[in-house]
Amino acid sequence: MEEGEHKEKCFFCGKLFNYGLHRWDGEFVPHYKLLVCFRCQKLNADGLNPIYDAKFEAHLDSHNILRPPRDINGYYEIPKK
């Protein structure tokens, strides 16, 4: 790891991504209190893959965050800043 390089784990896919100092491949979403990588945001642009629903809901419930409405297709929107 280079000096100043920092990695964080994506809440959804669980993979490590660059989170500074020179490269940012994900972001912290304050409203949902979680870190999500840009790859997940891109892959779930049309709605959150239902495989993550249970994990996402458990996280929201444990942090007393209101569950967002699902879209017309029944998907949650992928968290974004």
Ligand SMILES: [Zn+2]
């Ligand atoms: Zn991810």
